Amino acid sequence: xxxxxxxxxxxxxxxxxxxxxxxxxxxxxxxxxxxxxxxxxxxxxxxxxxxxxxxxxxxxxxxxxxxxxxxxxxxxxxxxxxxxxxxxxxxxxxxxxxxxxxxxxxxxxxxxxxxxxxxxxxxxxxxxxxxxxxxxxxxxxxxxxxxxxxxxxxxxxxxxxxxxxxxxxxxxxxxxxxxxxxxxxxxxxxxxxxxxxxxxxxxxxxxxxxxxxxxxxxxxxxxxxxxxxxxxxxxxxxxxxxxxxxxxxxxxxxxxxxxxxxxxxxxxxxxxxxxxxxxxxxxxxxxxxxxxxxxxxxxxxx
Amino acid sequence: xxxxxxxxxxxxxxxxxxxxxxxxxxxxxxxxxxxxxxxxxxxxxxxxxxxxxxxxxxxxxxxxxxxxxxxxxxxxxxxxxxxxxxxxxxxxxxxxxxxxxxxxxxxxxxxxxxxxxxxxxxxxxxxxxxxxxxxxxxxxxxxxxxxxxxxxxxxxxxxxxxxxxxxxxxxxxxxxxxxxxxxxxxxxxxxxxxxxxxxxxxxxxxxxxxxxxxxxxxxxxxxxxxxxxxxxxxxx
Numbered sequence: 001x002x003x004x005x006x007x008x009x010x011x012x013x014x015x016x017x018x019x020x021x022x023x024x025x026x027x028x029x030x031x032x033x034x035x036x037x038x039x040x041x042x043x044x045x046x047x048x049x050x051x052x053x054x055x056x057x058x059x060x061x062x063x064x065x066x067x068x069x070x071x072x073x074x075x076x077x078x079x080x081x082x083x084x085x086x087x088x089x090x091x092x093x094x095x096x097x098x099x100x101x102x103x104x105x106x107x108x109x110x111x112x113x114x115x116x117x118x119x120x121x122x123x124x125x126x127x128x129x130x131x132x133x134x135x136x137x138x139x140x141x142x143x144x145x146x147x148x149x150x151x152x153x154x155x156x157x158x159x160x161x162x163x164x165x166x167x168x169x170x171x172x173x174x175x176x177x178x179x180x181x182x183x184x185x186x187x188x189x190x191x192x193x194x195x196x197x198x199x200x201x202x203x204x205x206x207x208x209x210x211x212x213x214x215x216x217x218x219x220x221x222x223x224x225x226x227x228x229x230x231x232x233x234x235x236x237x238x239x240x241x242x243x244x245x246x247x248x249x250x251x252x253x254x255x256x257x258x259x260x261x262x263x264x265x266x267x268x269x270x271x272x273x274x275x276x277x278x279x280x281x282x283x284x285x286x287x288x289x290x291x292x293x294x295x296x297x298x299x300x301x302x
Numbered sequence: 303x304x305x306x307x308x309x310x311x312x313x314x315x316x317x318x319x320x321x322x323x324x325x326x327x328x329x330x331x332x333x334x335x336x337x338x339x340x341x342x343x344x345x346x347x348x349x350x351x352x353x354x355x356x357x358x359x360x361x362x363x364x365x366x367x368x369x370x371x372x373x374x375x376x377x378x379x380x381x382x383x384x385x386x387x388x389x390x391x392x393x394x395x396x397x398x399x400x401x402x403x404x405x406x407x408x409x410x411x412x413x414x415x416x417x418x419x420x421x422x423x424x425x426x427x428x429x430x431x432x433x434x435x436x437x438x439x440x441x442x443x444x445x446x447x448x449x450x451x452x453x454x455x456x457x458x459x460x461x462x463x464x465x466x467x468x469x470x471x472x473x474x475x476x477x478x479x480x481x482x483x484x485x486x487x488x489x490x491x492x493x494x495x496x497x498x499x500x501x502x503x504x505x506x507x508x509x510x511x512x513x514x515x516x517x518x519x520x521x522x523x524x525x526x527x528x529x530x531x532x533x534x535x536x537x538x
Contacts, residue, residue: 170405173394177402181391187351187384189377189406189454 002140007267008260009144014235015259016155017217020210021236022243022251023162024203029245030179031199032083038104040233041111042078042204043211046071047222048119050212051126060129060216064154067208075204079197082107116224123223128216151213158209159252162202166248175199179246210236231275235262238282244292253293257281303329303364305350305458305490310359310369312342312349319345321514322359327507329457332484332491334501334522336535337511343494344386346511347460350492351383352376363458378406382456386463388443390450392436396427399435399446403453413453420449423479441472448479458490459483465497473497477504498535502526510535 021039028036050067054060083100090099130150134142166172177185178195186192214232215222222228239258243250258281265277285292305327312320320342327333335343348354350361352373361368366379373383382403390399400420404413421428424445430438435446444464451459461480465473481504484491495501502508505522510531518531525531 170401173398173401174405177391177394177398180393183353183385184389184391185402186353186373187377187382187389188402188450189374190402191374191406 002137002142003267006143007263009142009148010267011260011263012256013144013148013151013217013259014263015239015256016152017210017214017232018235018239018259019252019255020155020158020206020213021232022239022255023159023248024207024210025236025240026243026245026248026251027199027203027206029240031175031196031203032079032087032100034083034087034100034104035237036104036203037101037233038078038107038111039203039207039236040229041108041115042071042075043207043214043232044222044224044226044229045074045111045115046204046208047126047211047215048115048124050208051119051124054126060126063126064209064212067212068205071208071211072201072205075207076197076201078107079200083200084193112224119224121224123221125219125221126212126215128220132219147216151217154209154213158206162206162248165202171195171198175202235278238278241282242285242293247292250292257293305361305363305492307350307361308359310346310349310361311357312345312354313357314345318357319514320349320356320511323509323511323514323516324359325509325516325519327490327492329490330484330488331506332481332493332504334498334505334508335492335494335511336496336498336501336508337517338535339496340513341511342514343496343511344462347383347462347492347494348385351381351460353383353385374406377454377456380455380457381460382451382454382458383460384447384451384462384464387466388440389447390435390438390443393434395432395434396438396446397431399450400427400453403450404455407455412455416453416455420452423452423483424449440468441476444468444472444476445479448476448483452483456489458492461491461493463494463496465495465500473500477501480504499526502536 024039025036028034046067049070050063053063053066086100086103090096128147130146132145132147134145166175174185174190174195175198178190178192182192210232211229214228218228235258239255240251242254242257258278261281262274262277266274308324310320310323311318323346335346337343345354349356350368352371352375356369363381368376368381391402400417404416407413426442427446427449435443438446448464464476464480468476477500480491480493483489493501493505502522502525508520508522508525509516510518510525518525518528
């Protein structure tokens with residue numbers, strides 16, 4: 001029983017972190033129709049910025065918020081300085097659909113190299129602000145710790161803020177309209193280019209928080225070559241696809257499903273299957289429900 | 303203040319879709335642009351709203367150069383375009399579609415007034431404010447598209463085939479509403495239509511396009527009476 005509870009709680013925690021990355025991927029996909037592999041680099045860069053802030057003010061939560069805004073700014077900068085030019089020059093021909101995606105892979109390399117130049121290649125540590133020793137129920141000790149609880153709460157807060165922005169504000173309406181039907185949004189007076197940059201900024205913010213929380217879910221150490229960030233990108237991407245790639249709600253659901261499935265595989269089947277479980281989930285979804293769990297069948301490509 | 307188009311030419315790659323088109327629309331008048339499929343009607347309208355770029359010519363509306371700038375800038379100068387095929391955002395609710403047209407307006411009180419006006423004009427929309435736009439009938443979607451354009455408080459309204467795919471009775475209703483908008487709000491309207499007879503009946507003046515060129519212009523009444531136009535476009 002204790003193992004079952006542990007499995008679920010671990011699954012929900014990693015699922016929560018994946019859900020931020022999945023939202024980041026969906027936000028960029030909706031605004032620019034690009035899968036942004038540089039997202040992993042942005043999350044890493046944001047984690048390093050968080051590390052820098054912790055060094056000077058030694059407050060993790062301040063660092064998390066600074067990292068979030070830094071991630072947003074970096075992502076917006078990439079959209080303005082890089083993607084706009086790229087998409088303008090690759091608007092037609094056979095290369096048009098893949099060039100931007102490959103370019104984001106290149107960007108990922110550039111960001112990593114830049115980080116290594118600034119902060120060096122060795123591990124740095126952002127000490128998790130709360131204990132990673134699990135809560136106790138009677139004589140049993142859970143894997144679920146105060147830090148993991150804080151991660152789940154932080155993610156839930158951010159998801160709530162994002163959904164309020166999207167559903168209840170004028171900016172959210174502009175974001176949704178520009179995603180579904182950019183031409184009609186333009187004709188209605190929406191500055192679609194500006195809104196697109198904003199979509200990238202929100203994506204960068206979500207990815208940044210995912211990055212720093214990811215390190216705190218472990219022992220807090222990371223380097224430019226950390227495997228965890230690549231796994232975060234892959235998990236976030238798979239979760240986004242499971243969720244239909246168009247929907248933020250779908251991204252969160254996809255991420256929680258993915259987190260739970262991998263957690264059960266890890267705890268009940270075999271640790272060695274941990275890395276392939278996400279791909280098996282992806283393939284199953286693509287075979288059985290290619291439009292994603294809550295995707296629209298034959299949805300319009302707006 | 304009027305819409306003055308001179309020598310407008312628009313290319314689609316190697317194809318010259320609009321070729322040396324000139325005509326003038328007086329303020330507060332309704333001009334129909336009619337012609338067969340592929341005559342360049344939609345392209346002409348898309349050039350005026352900034353969606354397509356022109357190759358040559360000029361188009362001015364109250365001292366604004368319409369051939370320069372993005373559609374979102376045109377909207378801010380009082381030019382609204384309802385594009386072909388019920389231009390509403392299917393995934394948004396009726397109310398969100400309406401609000402979309404006024405997002406850029408600073409004066410929120412006036413924006414609310416515009417919404418009340420639009421709902422007064424199309425009461426059906428008022429009953430369906432919280433429904434998604436893709437649950438509406440074709441006629442209702444067209445009303446919503448026009449309502450959304452009116453939310454931007456336009457002075458020049460560009461309408462692309464509002465009758466497309468609608469039942470005759472609904473077409474009649476939409477056309478009457480368009481005429482009503484011109485008469486009661488003093489808007490200037492360019493109405494692109496394949497339904498030539500319906501458009502000519504409500505228009506003040508008309509332009510006939512054929513393969514991108516102006517084939518005839520005049521008052522709507524004159525064109526209805528013109529044997530050549532009757533034979534080619536009105537089918538009798």
